[in-house]
Amino acid sequence: xxxxxxxxxxxxxxxxxxxxxxxxxxxxxxxxxxxxxxxxxxxxxxxxxxxxxxxxxxxxxxxxxxxxxxxxxxxxxxxxxxxxxxxxxxxxxxxxxxxxxxxxxxxxxxxxxxxxxxxxxxxxxxxxxxxxxxxxxxxxxxxxxxxxxxxxxxxxxxxxxxxxxxxxxxxxxxxxxxxxxxxxxxxxxxxxxxxxxxxxxxxxxxxxxxxxxxxxxxxxxxxxxxxxxxxxxxxxxxxxxxxxxxxxxxxxxxxxxxxxxxxxxxxxxxxxxxxxxxxxxxxxxxxxxxxxxxxxxxxxxxxxxxxxxxxxxxxxxxxxxxxxxxxxxxxxxxxxxxxxxxxxxxxxxxxxxxxxxxxxxxxxxxxxxxxxxxxxxxxxxxxxxxxxxxxxxxxxxxxxxxxxxxxxxxxxxxxxxxxxxxxxxxxxxxxxxxxxxxxxxxxxxxxxxxxxxxxxxxxxxxxxxxxxxxxxxxxxxxxxxxxxxxx
Numbered sequence: 001x002x003x004x005x006x007x008x009x010x011x012x013x014x015x016x017x018x019x020x021x022x023x024x025x026x027x028x029x030x031x032x033x034x035x036x037x038x039x040x041x042x043x044x045x046x047x048x049x050x051x052x053x054x055x056x057x058x059x060x061x062x063x064x065x066x067x068x069x070x071x072x073x074x075x076x077x078x079x080x081x082x083x084x085x086x087x088x089x090x091x092x093x094x095x096x097x098x099x100x101x102x103x104x105x106x107x108x109x110x111x112x113x114x115x116x117x118x119x120x121x122x123x124x125x126x127x128x129x130x131x132x133x134x135x136x137x138x139x140x141x142x143x144x145x146x147x148x149x150x151x152x153x154x155x156x157x158x159x160x161x162x163x164x165x166x167x168x169x170x171x172x173x174x175x176x177x178x179x180x181x182x183x184x185x186x187x188x189x190x191x192x193x194x195x196x197x198x199x200x201x202x203x204x205x206x207x208x209x210x211x212x213x214x215x216x217x218x219x220x221x222x223x224x225x226x227x228x229x230x231x232x233x234x235x236x237x238x239x240x241x242x243x244x245x246x247x248x249x250x251x252x253x254x255x256x257x258x259x260x261x262x263x264x265x266x267x268x269x270x271x272x273x274x275x276x277x278x279x280x281x282x283x284x285x286x287x288x289x290x291x292x293x294x295x296x297x298x299x300x301x302x303x304x305x306x307x308x309x310x311x312x313x314x315x316x317x318x319x320x321x322x323x324x325x326x327x328x329x330x331x332x333x334x335x336x337x338x339x340x341x342x343x344x345x346x347x348x349x350x351x352x353x354x355x356x357x358x359x360x361x362x363x364x365x366x367x368x369x370x371x372x373x374x375x376x377x378x379x380x381x382x383x384x385x386x387x388x389x390x391x392x393x394x395x396x397x398x399x400x401x402x403x404x405x406x407x408x409x410x411x412x413x414x415x416x417x418x419x420x421x422x423x424x425x426x427x428x429x430x431x432x433x434x435x436x437x438x439x440x441x442x443x444x445x446x447x448x449x450x451x452x453x454x455x456x457x458x459x460x461x462x463x464x465x466x467x468x469x470x471x472x473x474x475x476x477x478x479x480x481x482x483x484x485x486x487x
Contacts, residue, residue, distance in 0.1 A: 059137055066090070067135040077131075079115040082124045090134045095157040121151035121184075133161060141165060143172040147184045154188045166193050173200050174427035175208060179219050201228055204428050206237040207364065207463055210246045214262045217246070218253035222293060225250060229296030232355035235422070235465040236362045239375050240301040241308040243360070247297070248272070248317060251281075251290050272315040281317040294318060299326040301359045304377030333471050337380045337410075344414030345440065345472045354416055354438055358467040365462045374398075379470050382413055386466075393419060393452045393464070399445035414442050416469040419451055423459045432458055438467075 065071050070085030077084045077091075091097040100107055107113045126148035133139040139161060141149060146165055153161035169181045170193065178200055185194035201220075205228050209217045220228075228234055229243065236243050252268045253259065272281060281287040282294055299322050303309050312318060336342040345354075361375040368390040374383065383398040397413065420435040436451050443449060 063132065063136045067132050074111065076112045077115060078113070079127055080117050080122070080124050082127070084127070084131055086131060093134050093158070096155065117155075119151050119155065121148050121187075122155065123148045126152040130156060130158065130161060133158070139164060141168045143168055143177065147180060150184055150188060150190075162188075162190070166190060169193055170196050172427070173197060173429060175204070175212075175216070178204070182224065198227070198231075200429065202231055202233050203235050203422060203424070203430060203463065205234065206242070206246060206362075207235060207424075208428060210237065210242075210249075214249055214253050215260070217250045218257075220250065222254075222289060226293045226296060229293055231296075232358075232360070232467065233420075233465075234360065235420075235463060236360040237364065239304075239361045239377060240298055240359065241305070241311075241377075244297055244302055244312070247290075247294060248315065251287070251293075251317075254290070255286055269315070272317060275316065278316075280319040281315075283319055287317070298357075298360065299323060300330060301377075303327060303330065304379070308377070334378075334380060337471060340410060342380075342471050343410055343412065344442075345416045345469050346414055349416060349438070349440075349469075351438060353473060354418075354469055355467060357473045358416070358418075358469040360465075360467055362463065362465040365460060365464065368460045368462075375466075379468075381410075382415070382470055384415075384468070384470075386464075387448065391454055392450055393421070393454070394448050394450045395441075395443070396448040397443035397445060412442050412444050414440065416440050417451070418467045420465045421452070421454070421458070422463045422465070423461070424463070434458065 066073075066087060073085035073087060075086050075088050075091065077086055088097075088101055092101060099105065100113070102108065125145065129139065129149055130152040141164060146168055150162065150165040150169075153165060169177070169184075173181055173196065178197060181193065182197035182201070184190070185197055201224070205220075209220065225247075229247065234243075249268060252263070252271060256263070275281070277284060282291050294317070297318075299318070302312065303323065303326060312323070333342065359375070359377075359379075363373060363386075365371055365388065370387075370389050372385055372387050374385050385396040385398045387394045387396055395417065416438060418436055418438045420433065422430050422434075423432045425431040432455070434452065434455055439451070441449055
């Protein structure tokens with residue numbers, strides 16, 4: 001035992017000597033570390049950099065003592081039958097209360113104020129959150145309860161809370177919340193939120209509602225559907241006829257509000273085609289409310305396939321006064337193309353004209369692979385193919401010799417086109433968007449032209465939306481003409 005202890009003391013002494021030699025020895029080699037000068041710089045920087053620390057307990061004390069306990073309250077506010085023991089100095093953060101206490105209202109010097117709440121969206125819980133936020137530097141916003149909070153913040157003119165509500169709503173817009181948020185945006189005149197909701201609906205109207213439950217489709221009110229159908233940026237899946245069919249289903253669900261499950265397509269078609277009334281459905285008392293929505297259809301693009309024309313006639317929804325002029329105009333354009341008088345749109349078309357006249361069509365590509373397709377219908381002798389290899393998108397003027405008698409004889413044909421591709425996240429929000437913009441292109445027979453190289457971040461499924469104009473619109477206006485007119 002003694003020998004072991006003696007040995008330990010010797011070893012300890014040896015270690016101490018080594019350390020001493022390392023620290024004070026002038027001739028011994030030092031370990032390669034940062035220089036003393038560099039270390040001192042780091043230390044000085046640490047000592048002279050102010051550190052801002054939040055005293056969380058202060059905010060908690062104010063909220064707990066003054067708001068929740070109502071200590072030293074100098075004003076009681078009654079709303080929705082509930083009493084809030086509050087403080088004028090905190091309430092003055094709200095322009096609503098600042099005006100009240102400024103002498104313009106009868107209640108300016110009262111200690112008990114009754115507020116008449118007429119907005120049904122406002123709840124006691126939302127008032128508690130909004131009033132509590134005046135005593136704290138943070139607010140908790142639950143997306144499932146956010147509309148009442150937005151309503152309360154709007155009433156009391158609390159712009160900072162309105163901004164935070166908008167941020168949360170934009171982050172959480174999805175199939176379950178989109179209509180609720182859109183209605184709130186309209187009610188409280190929030191243009192940014194309304195525009196965000198509109199963009200969500202433009203992408204999802206046909207990609208989700210149309211291919212989902214028809215009961216979901218019924219939730220879209222007439223004014224909103226009217227705006228969506230008329231919008232040139234609507235993501236149309238397949239062609240304009242698909243949009244017509246969706247409207248037909250949507251109208252059926254509205255006039256049958258008691259249906260709790262999706263009807264069969266056969267039942268819907270029979271409902272329209274078996275009517276004994278010869279008047280088009282939109283001209284009946286039951287259908288007149290839907291006229292504006294159907295007027296957003298581009299009838300000239302609705303009658304480009306004989307089966308589509310037969311279906312439209314059989315349904316007897318659209319008045320013939322809409323169809324006949326479109327048919328006559330189509331025939332006139334076809335003759336001009338056939339006689340080589342129209343080789344397609346030329347010059348710089350005004351964007352609004354292109355977007356209002358062009359064919360709206362689209363497709364969903366589920367996998368990153370090679371795809372080739374065409375959108376059905378008569379396109380004035382242009383057999384236009386869309387081609388993608390998963391990394392780019394091209395168009396090709398298909399001109400196979402065996403079908404030459406059905407195709408345009410013109411060596412070169414012009415067209416205007418805009419293609420937009422998009423991917424969505426789990427909430428069906430636009431995760432990525434890429435567009436070609438409006439392009440004027442010329443295609444020789446069998447020529448293929450690349451329109452877009454996909455961004456490296458693009459993912460699948462991929463939604464493709466296209467606007468295509470094959471001929472010169474009769475009321476063609478160029479950008480130069482608009483410029484001359486405005487000057």
